[in-house]
Amino acid sequence: MGVMDGLWRWLGVEREEVREEIIELPAYSEENQRGPTNVVSIHSNKTFKVVVCEPESFDEVQVLADHLKSRKQLILNFDNTPPEVSQRIIDFISGTTYSLEGHSQQLGKNIFIFTPSNVEIAKDHRSLMRKHGFANPFGGEK
Structure with missing residues (x-):
């Protein structure tokens, strides 16, 4: 006991003895690392695929639907497809x-464009304004 211990007691502060305990942690092993983790890579190189197709018959819809199921985007051009076949394909897709x-x-x-749930189609507001006659709200040439 020293002078400091007496001072602490006089102030009403009791000092506790500090005891160190050493706890051993389990060693690193492959078994410890197999559990579920919540780590998500920020630098993912996930690429989105776009399938451009000009269907000629309704027989192609299964392949087109499979592209959507595998999370690929579809752009379908019906310029050279008969109208009744085009409508059936559009309905199915x-x-x-x-x-x-x-x-x-x-x-x-x-x-037409068809996208899976992980791709959102954003509309350009300028083209919508032009379509409805609001191209230049402040005057000037159109």
Whole structure:
């Protein structure tokens, strides 16, 4: 006991003895590393595939639906497809897209895009404004 211990007691502070305990942790092994982890790579090189197709018959819809199921985007051009076949293909692929919670949009007169749920189709607001006559709200040339 020293002077400091007496001072601490006089102030009403009791000192506890500090005891060190050494706890051994299990050694590193492969078994410890196999558990589930919540680590997500920030630098993923995931590439999105786009399939561009000009279907000629309804027989091709199964292959097109399989592309959507494997999370690939579809761009379908129906310029050279008979209208009744085009409508059947669009109906089938639209149903597939809906069941996979995907998205679809008409890009042109006979061009459509169908995407899986992990791809969102964003609309360009400028083209929507031009379509509805609001190209230059502040005047000037159109």
